[in-house]
Amino acid sequence: MSNTGVNKEVDVLIVGAGIAGATLAANLAKTGKNIVVVERDLSERDVIIGELLQPGGVQKLGEMGFTSFIDQIDAQPVYGYDIIFEGQDYVIPYPNKNGEPSGYGFRNGAFLQNIRKHVLALDNVRVIEGAVTDLIDEKDTIVGASFKRKDAIEEEQVYAKLTVLTDGPLSTFREKLSKPVNKLNGYFLGLLLKNCELPYANHGHLVMGDHPPMVIYPVTSTSWRVLIDFKGEKPPRMGRDFKKFLLEEFENAIPQSARKAFKATVEEGKFKTFPNHRLPANPIKKEGAVILGDALNMRHPLTGGGMTAAFNDVLRLSNNLASITDFSNKKQIGKAIQKFYETRHLGTQTTNILADGLYGVVYNPDLRKAFFEYVSRGDKYAEETCSILAGLNKDKKLLLNHFIGMARYGTQMRITNSEKSKETVTQSLTMVKDAVGIITPLLLSEKPDTGNKLMLEALNRII
Ligand SMILES: Cc1cc2nc3c(=O)[nH]c(=O)nc-3n(C[C@H](O)[C@H](O)[C@H](O)COP(=O)(O)OP(=O)(O)OC[C@H]3O[C@@H](n4cnc5c(N)ncnc54)[C@H](O)[C@@H]3O)c2cc1C
Known part of the structure; x- marks a missing residue:
């Protein structure tokens, strides 16, 4: 089936093919539902978010039969954490006594493209590259969304029995389906260290001391992601003295074996930032729609838990919907969503x-x-x-x-x-x-x- 054209009434419309939306499409598709996904940008993203998947997230992927999403992207197994405090350290392995999986570090864009590739190949899913401009609300029921295809001027509509909002951390529409009390904690500054070693290969490193915290983990076989926390309302100002500040403040806190790489990366100056929010889940029950992933609920990324939380949501919602054969049965859909909201925590x-x-x-x-x-x-x-x-x-x-x-x-x-x-x-x-x-x-x-x-x-x- 081609990935263009819209079936006028589909079972499920998913807004956003990010980590939650794309995985949900893949999982719901197994039950034969007719699905449309609208995603603003299908190209591989270069971001600093979602690059360490905790073992619990890997386990959830396994339960859905999707561990292959981690294949062929130079993902690095992660076996535990090295906690570094003022120069001392202590290593804690992840549990694996009962065969629990390891975690994985990877480039988020590569991982997400694997999920999308799977979805694009499914017969009962249509993926449209375009931006959703509004959710269609008729008589207090969400019946679909308006969207503009990439490079198009005209708006189009897609109607669905169930609309799933997964438009991520910077969600435009979360207020239609929740009462967000969103607290900005600050920003993570992301750098990529290349060709260096850290004290423990295949481990996350949490670096604490008399400086803002840093986390470091492998994302390919030759690179490590460093995330440095910056508190405050505004992203760090990358003026002339920024590189000097970074070196003075953090170089000595970075483990010795990676300092040269840190210095080189700082001097290269390829920095990225992303806001860190705390958003407790506070959904509003609305007929015809459900919200999940970062659009609904966010926590500080210091512990790398967001994708694990998203996969928990995806699996729980899909399981609740699995036994419903007729998606026009509003009562059954409503019950499944209610149960999801009541139990996802x-x-x-x-x-x-x-x-x-x-x-x-x-x-x-x-x-x-x-x-x-x-x-x-x-x-x-x-x-x-x-x-x-x-x-x-x-x-x-x-x-x-x-x-x-x-x-x-x-x-x-x-x-x-x-x-x-x-x-x-x-x-x-x-x-x-x-x-x-x-x-x-x-x-x-x-x-x-x-x-x-x-x-x-x-x-x-x-x-
Ligand atoms: C700095 C930082 C670091 C993080 N590190 C980790 C980590 O190491 N491990 C971890 O597990 N979690 C981490 N997270 C959290 C993790 O990235 C998120 O929990 C996860 O990506 C949430 O998935 P999502 O699908 O809700 O959002 P996303 O993956 O961001 O997907 C949202 C999608 O919606 C699309 N979209 C948005 N608006 C529209 C629109 N109007 N129309 C069409 N499409 C739209 C976007 O293009 C995007 O593809 C981090 C978060 C931050 C801020």
Whole structure:
């Protein structure tokens, strides 16, 4: 079937063939649905987002039968993290006792083109290169979208029984299907280090210290992505002194073996930035439509959890829709969407809480030291924390126990290792208070359930 022309009424219209939209098209297509995907730009994108897929995301791809999307793109297996704190480091492997997969680093554009290539070859999916200009709302029901093909002047319409909005982090239409309370945390500056080694091949590196945090992971066999956090409302100003600033601020924090490559990359000056948002999910139920991926929910990318969350969404929604043979049955579609909104947090909440929780920790000098000391104890302190980061373990209570346990451990260490004074005790206890202050709003912004209430009561007893 050609990929031009629009069937006037299709089962499903997907807005955006990014990570979530393209994978959803591939997965829904298995049930024989008639699908149209409208994507603004089908060329391979050169971005700094979505380049480390956590093992939990690889597992979800496997459940959909799509691990081949990682093939033939020089993707690099990632076996765990090296946590670097003021020059010391501690390596934590991802869990693999039960045959859990490794993570993968890759160029996002190459990975996405693999997914799109698969979709473009499907008989029951039509992919249109064009920008959606509006969702069509008739009598409070979304019935499709208007779009303009690339280079066209005229608008066209496509009508669908179900419209799926996956227009990503910079979504234009999220307000039609959710009540977003979007917080800009700042920006990641991305650089590519070429032909160098890091302390641990095939590992992510989290670099913390008296400087903004950095993450580094392999994205091809010869290059490593470095992401440096910049807090604030505006992207870093890349004026004349920017290169000097980067070298002064970060060169010594980069592991020795990669400093030469870092310096060369900075001098070359090929930088990219992307805004980092926190967006708790707050969907509005609207007949005929559903929203997912970054359009609905974002967390800080420090822990690389976004694609894992997106694949969780894709799988959960597809499973809910799988048994519906007739998509004109609005009641059944409505029920499937309602169930998706009510249960999706079970797959995403620990990823979200950990991402923004760790982001709070790395900017708090006492807590980031406590975090390093806590995971350096090894055993369950490292393994369980890493299993949550990996997106393999979704136990929210376990996450909370480790988060508070980390702050309490920091407190104990401080009291044990410092001169006994009222000031030491007060400062130490502040750590627990700070940790609770970081995690409480994150817990509250996940879909409220009785579990959250019990946890908040437990937290109140601690402080
Ligand atoms: C700096 C940064 C680094 C990150 N690093 C990681 C990481 O290492 N690992 C990880 O798992 N996650 C990471 N993420 C998050 C991850 O990139 C996202 O969670 C993921 O890409 C979300 O997929 P999506 O499909 O919702 O959005 P996208 O993949 O961005 O797809 C949205 C698609 O919609 C299209 N589109 C938008 N508007 C229109 C329109 N009007 N009409 C037609 N098409 C449209 C876009 O062109 C795009 O193709 C990072 C995020 C940031 C900000």
